[in-house]
Amino acid sequence: MDIINVTVDNKPVVVRKGTTILEAAKSIGIKIPTLCHMKLDDLNIENKPGGCRICVVEVKGRRNLAPACCTEATDGMEISTHSIRAINARRTVMELILSDHPSDCLVCAKSGNCELQDMAHRLGIREIHYKGEQSTYREDTSPAIIRELNKCILCRRCEMMCNEVQTVGVLSAVNRGFTSVVAPAFEMNLDHSVCTYCGQCVAVCPTGALTEVDHTGAVVRALADPTKTVIVQTAPAVRAALGEEFEMEPGTLVTGKLVAALRRLGFDYVFDTDFGADLTIMEEGTELLNRLSRHIQGDPTVKLPILTSCCPAWVKFFEHQFPDMKEIPSTARSPQQMFGSIAKSYFAQKLGIRREDLVVVSIMPCVAKKYECGRDEFAVNGNPDVDYALTTRELAALVKVSNIQFRLLPNEDFDHPLGESTGAGVIFGTTGGVIEAAVRTAYELFTGKELPRVEFTELRGMEGLRSATIDFNGMPINIGIAHGLGNARKLLEEIRSGKSQFHAIEIMSCPGGCIGGGGQPYHHGNADVIKKRQMALYREDTNKTIRKSHENPYIIKLYEEFLGQPMSEKAHHLLHTVYFDRAH
Amino acid sequence: MPKIKLSEPAVETIKEVCKSFGNKEGELINVLHQVQNKLGYLPAEVQELVALELNMSVAKVYGVVTFYSYFTMLPKGEYPISICMGTACYVRGAEQVLSEFRRQLKVDVGQTTPDGKFSLSCLRCVGACGLAPVIMVGEKVYGRVSPQQVKQIIAEYQEGCPTHSVKTA
Numbered sequence: 001m002d003i004i005n006v007t008v009d010n011k012p013v014v015v016r017k018g019t020t021i022l023e024a025a026k027s028i029g030i031k032i033p034t035l036c037h038m039k040l041d042d043l044n045i046e047n048k049p050g051g052c053r054i055c056v057v058e059v060k061g062r063r064n065l066a067p068a069c070c071t072e073a074t075d076g077m078e079i080s081t082h083s084i085r086a087i088n089a090r091r092t093v094m095e096l097i098l099s100d101h102p103s104d105c106l107v108c109a110k111s112g113n114c115e116l117q118d119m120a121h122r123l124g125i126r127e128i129h130y131k132g133e134q135s136t137y138r139e140d141t142s143p144a145i146i147r148e149l150n151k152c153i154l155c156r157r158c159e160m161m162c163n164e165v166q167t168v169g170v171l172s173a174v175n176r177g178f179t180s181v182v183a184p185a186f187e188m189n190l191d192h193s194v195c196t197y198c199g200q201c202v203a204v205c206p207t208g209a210l211t212e213v214d215h216t217g218a219v220v221r222a223l224a225d226p227t228k229t230v231i232v233q234t235a236p237a238v239r240a241a242l243g244e245e246f247e248m249e250p251g252t253l254v255t256g257k258l259v260a261a262l263r264r265l266g267f268d269y270v271f272d273t274d275f276g277a278d279l280t281i282m283e284e285g286t287e288l289l290n291r292l293s294r295h296i297q298g299d300p301t302v303k304l305p306i307l308t309s310c311c312p313a314w315v316k317f318f319e320h321q322f323p324d325m326k327e328i329p330s331t332a333r334s335p336q337q338m339f340g341s342i343a344k345s346y347f348a349q350k351l352g353i354r355r356e357d358l359v360v361v362s363i364m365p366c367v368a369k370k371y372e373c374g375r376d377e378f379a380v381n382g383n384p385d386v387d388y389a390l391t392t393r394e395l396a397a398l399v400k401v402s403n404i405q406f407r408l409l410p411n412e413d414f415d416h417p418l419g420e421s422t423g424a425g426v427i428f429g430t431t432g433g434v435i436e437a438a439v440r441t442a443y444e445l446f447t448g449k450e451l452p453r454v455e456f457t458e459l460r461g462m463e464g465l466r467s468a469t470i471d472f473n474g475m476p477i478n479i480g481i482a483h484g485l486g487n488a489r490k491l492l493e494e495i496r497s498g499k500s501q502f503h504a505i506e507i508m509s510c511p512g513g514c515i516g517g518g519g520q521p522y523h524h525g526n527a528d529v530i531k532k533r534q535m536a537l538y539r540e541d542t543n544k545t546i547r548k549s550h551e552n553p554y555i556i557k558l559y560e561e562f563l564g565q566p567m568s569e570k571a572h573h574l575l576h577t578v579y580f581d582r583a584h
Numbered sequence: 585m586p587k588i589k590l591s592e593p594a595v596e597t598i599k600e601v602c603k604s605f606g607n608k609e610g611e612l613i614n615v616l617h618q619v620q621n622k623l624g625y626l627p628a629e630v631q632e633l634v635a636l637e638l639n640m641s642v643a644k645v646y647g648v649v650t651f652y653s654y655f656t657m658l659p660k661g662e663y664p665i666s667i668c669m670g671t672a673c674y675v676r677g678a679e680q681v682l683s684e685f686r687r688q689l690k691v692d693v694g695q696t697t698p699d700g701k702f703s704l705s706c707l708r709c710v711g712a713c714g715l716a717p718v719i720m721v722g723e724k725v726y727g728r729v730s731p732q733q734v735k736q737i738i739a740e741y742q743e744g745c746p747t748h749s750v751k752t753a
């Protein structure tokens with residue numbers, strides 16, 4: 001029998017066999033509180049260690065209480081989610097968790113966004129009856145992520161993301177009992193480990209145990225320095241998510257308000273990373289076409305498939321885990337770094353200032369971008385191309401502290417020349433977007449014909465692994481897409497074993513792509529939020545007049561005035577990079 | 585943690601043990617047991633190699649090593665001393681015996697004396713509760729141990745008394 005009948009709080013409900021009590025209750029609108037449990041629908045991501053015991057419910061005839069998140073409902077089960085016994089047990093569990101948690105909520109980075117705080121509120125905890133030893137652990141600071149394990153409640157969500165979804169394998173529960181912590185091997189610091197800084201552990205941490213390194217102070221100081229010209233670039237995924245920090249509906253596009261807010265914060269020029277994205281397409285697309293034509297001519301040394309290289313966590317991932325394949329990804333730098341490089345050369349020259357007097361700030365949906373902009377190869381004489389990378393969340397904090405009423409701001413436009421972008425640049429923020437943008441340009445350059453339609457719906461979606469074949473005027477181009485590093489690993493292993501049929505592969509580390517990045521407003525386990533951000537980016541693309549990177553007039557001008565051709569010597573020097581073997 | 589370089593025979597031993605368990609991730613605990621029996625302890629480098637051979641993350645291996653008190657990352661002494669902290673031994677004064685060993689040897693639980701002779705550890709129940717409190721030196725069991733006897737037990741081994749000479753595997 002595949003269908004079973006149960007009652008939850010005296011309401012009958014019919015569910016499929018295998019459904020948990022939690023899901024059965026949810027299907028009739030009863031929300032059992034959970035803490036360690038997290039489920040991202042459609043992304044096949046679920047954490048249910050049954051560890052915290054907040055979700056306990058009373059089941060008639062059963063001696064002990066049942067954890068709803070990991071107990072299957074059985075036929076005839078009578079469940080009470082708010083009996084006195086269940087509520088008391090839940091509150092006791094909560095008090096015990098809180099008795100080993102610092103009570104510095106007022107000054108915690110996660111205050112207001114903390115699921116533990118919310119749960120304590122929801123359960124109406126007004127007193128902690130238990131007093132005992134508190135676990136203490138040293139703080140670990142890396143270029144992108146801070147670990148404050150005093151605040152860890154051992155929900156193991158981070159461990160699940162790091163191992164099952166990303167297959168990076170840095171985090172594991174270590175030690176035993178009261179001294180248990182989630183840590184890298186030998187309890188080394190993150191920056192000595194193979195951590196990619198994808199930030200998915202930060203994205204799912206319910207408390208302040210894992211947060212990004214805060215660079216807002218440094219940016220405020222730069223803005224206040226009269227000797228510096230401070231410019232800003234904003235990544236595509238930011239405009240589709242920032243509104244959530246100001247109580248706007250997920251999926252609201254706030255591009256115009258974002259520009260206005262940045263201008264009010266005091267940035268001298270407000271530019272767009274989408275310009276960098278268009279530039280990336282020019283370089284990466286040209287590289288793809290070069291490799292393709294060499295492949296067609298029978299050159300045996302050509303490396304195919306070409307892999308995208310926009311995502312710094314992905315770059316660090318293959319440098320650690322697949323160093324034997326570091327010649328395969330495109331050598332094109334990421335849009336953030338291309339923008340920084342052009343800003344501190346071309347744009348500084350235009351302004352007639354030294355690069356040291358120009359400060360480049362980027363707003364990113366990402367924590368790995370903090371690490372990326374600090375990589376040695378992206379600096380000239382010690383001066384980085386991008387000085388600071390802030391997350392979407394940090395920008396929201398900066399807007400709030402600066403007394404800006406975000407929702408009341410008018411819509412404003414980006415500055416020129418580095419603020420002009422196309423629809424192709426916008427969709428860089430979602431899985432499938434980079435390769436769609438590349439196809440739009442590569443197709444026209446390869447065939448010399450105009451595309452009959454610019455939208456490639458076959459490349460879109462939320463499946464972790466996708467593939468499509470695009471007809472380049474008789475030449476079938478096989479394209480692969482992966483988001484989430486575990487999916488990327490599958491494609492890489494295929495390539496290593498010589499079985500890959502793809503010509504080009506797009507990889508993004510975070511589930512959903514940058515829209516689901518580790519620096520975005522917290523989704524709190526709601527995957528719908530990520531899907532709405534994706535729809536918003538496609539909407540922005542549709543609204544753009546120019547939708548192909550090679551038609552961006554300021555990109556054309558940049559090549560005419562400064563770079564010459566894509567892949568020229570100057571472009572190579574400023575816009576391409578090399579990868580390192582970090583395994584040995 | 586000081587870095588050590590594994591000798592060729594040690595590397596071979598580890599690889600053989602892993603292979604004998606089919607290089608399966610699920611056999612991790614058995615693999616670690618055997619490797620520790622053969623090498624005496626499980627330093628970081630050993631765990632890294634085991635992780636590589638079983639195709640799993642080092643963090644997971646380290647997680648298991650630190651979870652079970654049986655596994656150790658420090659070399660044991662020539663004469664490993666284990667104090668039973670099971671319920672029966674505990675109520676009959678194992679803790680006082682332990683603190684006397686700590687005082688006499690000037691090492692803490694989990695440590696080894698600088699001369700490499702003695703290491704101190706705790707264990708849970710050796711199944712000789714009738715003899716509580718129980719301690720073991722190597723494979724030899726001492727029952728009804730009082731703190732006053734501790735000095736004498738240590739002396740037996742310091743003199744290298746041949747009748748009591750017990751070595752680790």
